[in-house]
Amino acid sequence: MPLLSSMAAPRLSLDPETARLVARARDGEREAFGELLQRHLPAARRLALAALGRPADADEAVQDASLAAWKALASLETDEAFRAWFLRIVWRKALDRRRSLRALLRRFVGIDDEDGRVVEPSAPGRGAEALAIDGEMARAASRIVHALPRRLRDPFLLAASGDHRYEEIAALLGVPVGTVKWRVSEARRVAREKLDRLGWGGGR
Amino acid sequence: MRPESNAADAAIDHAARLLVTPPPDEGLLARVVARLPERPGHGLRLWLIPVASAAALAVWLVFSLDVASRLAPTPPAVLAAESWPAIASLAWSVTPVLPPARTPVNGPSRYRRGRPVVDEGAWGLSPVSGPTPLDIGGLSTVMGVLETLDVSPLAVEALRSPAALSEMKE
Numbered sequence: 001m002p003l004l005s006s007m008a009a010p011r012l013s014l015d016p017e018t019a020r021l022v023a024r025a026r027d028g029e030r031e032a033f034g035e036l037l038q039r040h041l042p043a044a045r046r047l048a049l050a051a052l053g054r055p056a057d058a059d060e061a062v063q064d065a066s067l068a069a070w071k072a073l074a075s076l077e078t079d080e081a082f083r084a085w086f087l088r089i090v091w092r093k094a095l096d097r098r099r100s101l102r103a104l105l106r107r108f109v110g111i112d113d114e115d116g117r118v119v120e121p122s123a124p125g126r127g128a129e130a131l132a133i134d135g136e137m138a139r140a141a142s143r144i145v146h147a148l149p150r151r152l153r154d155p156f157l158l159a160a161s162g163d164h165r166y167e168e169i170a171a172l173l174g175v176p177v178g179t180v181k182w183r184v185s186e187a188r189r190v191a192r193e194k195l196d197r198l199g200w201g202g203g204r
Numbered sequence: 205m206r207p208e209s210n211a212a213d214a215a216i217d218h219a220a221r222l223l224v225t226p227p228p229d230e231g232l233l234a235r236v237v238a239r240l241p242e243r244p245g246h247g248l249r250l251w252l253i254p255v256a257s258a259a260a261l262a263v264w265l266v267f268s269l270d271v272a273s274r275l276a277p278t279p280p281a282v283l284a285a286e287s288w289p290a291i292a293s294l295a296w297s298v299t300p301v302l303p304p305a306r307t308p309v310n311g312p313s314r315y316r317r318g319r320p321v322v323d324e325g326a327w328g329l330s331p332v333s334g335p336t337p338l339d340i341g342g343l344s345t346v347m348g349v350l351e352t353l354d355v356s357p358l359a360v361e362a363l364r365s366p367a368a369l370s371e372m373k374e
Contacts, residue, residue, distance in 0.1 A: 137211065
């Protein structure tokens, strides 16, 4: 399964520069904290987006998490571990937001339609791979992935973001690494079956 | 693997990647930094909450006891010793409406609801001992309080015996 193995990329953040920035931020330097955020903001936004589905919600979760991280900076035990620590806060904030009353209303009552964000295949900057994919199939795949059960969709999207190793995903989700791998594989299998039923794919 | 399957897999992976690709952040970092308070927090230690509460309670307790001891005109035991005849009288005042204790006496008489009843029964109350508050479950509290407050045995005995009460009143 070549695609699966290429999705989760190892990223480590054990670098002395991070430790220096954290130390300066602890001393109250907001610029240093901003620099730390800048390094991890893209991953944080992808993480929140995987949980929430709406970019606006994801950005609000990241803002909340950033404030919480600033306030709790002293509880960070090792300065080099900032990235994992910060992303855990982002994930928790995103889950809080997902469980909020407003999110539940949006999900079950449908107070707005942005939640079902379907990615258009003609979006710019998608590369050659996207150009090879039929537009209809891409839209169907997007809907199917979005509609996956959360226990499958969360690890699948986190792995798809390319920001996290399976071990990090397991730590975020609070499940064993083997479970994460199985869920990612299962998410792909379920999505492919649904795509097959819609007439796409080879019916493997 | 057939080409269609490759295309389906690619479509699924591509959809997943795009679902976690946010649009440009439009100054998100600047907004976050602008909202940061002046100083970073030092972490809220949740275990401090019960500890601080217990400490505050202890301080309040010590302070209250100190104030109470300064304001009280007499120690509680002295108060009780001075007022025990009133307490005993109160206890006796409710006695007639309560059923008598069943104690063996000599003779055919017994008391019912505080009054002598002549009948053939061999069980009744001695006119001397009478129905005492101590025979009544609820009033045992009074005794408990008096004993706790270290009232003299004579005072306690007055509750047990009408004769002793009369002597004390005199």
